[in-house]
Amino acid sequence: MSGHDESTTPGPAIPGSSPGRRLALDVVLYSAMRVALVVVIAAIVYGIGRAVGVEIPIIIAALFALVIALPLGFVLFRSQRAKVNEGIGVVDDQRRTRREDLRSRLRGNGENYYEAADDKPTDESAGKDSGENGAEGKAR
Structure with missing residues (x-):
């Protein structure tokens, strides 16, 4: 029954994938991009410290990377964040439609x-x- 509901509601233009699966993929990709950005910035901070001759602990480099990557990720990954927000809207609309349909069926034929x-x-x-x-x- 849920498979039928998902196929009748509009979703992304990707054939064969439900909006929930597409949203999960977008969220995983966005999260991976953010983590990769933190790792790259931490490596740069650590590398710069080593090049200058200062031993920077990995934890300190990671903390600096988190502080730098937070605003930078919003700017760099704006399009991916927009995809996630759009996917959330589609899934939310689909959930709301299914809930209203269930309520009308529980009332008895939409009265x-x-x-x-x-x-x-x-x-x-x-x-x-x-x-x-x-x-x-x-x-x-």
């Missing part, structure tokens, strides 16, 4: 639950009141 609930007690209470009043009248 408004609150209108149906308001109509039924009024009709039933009118019938019960007249029946109960008649029974009470007979009992008295």
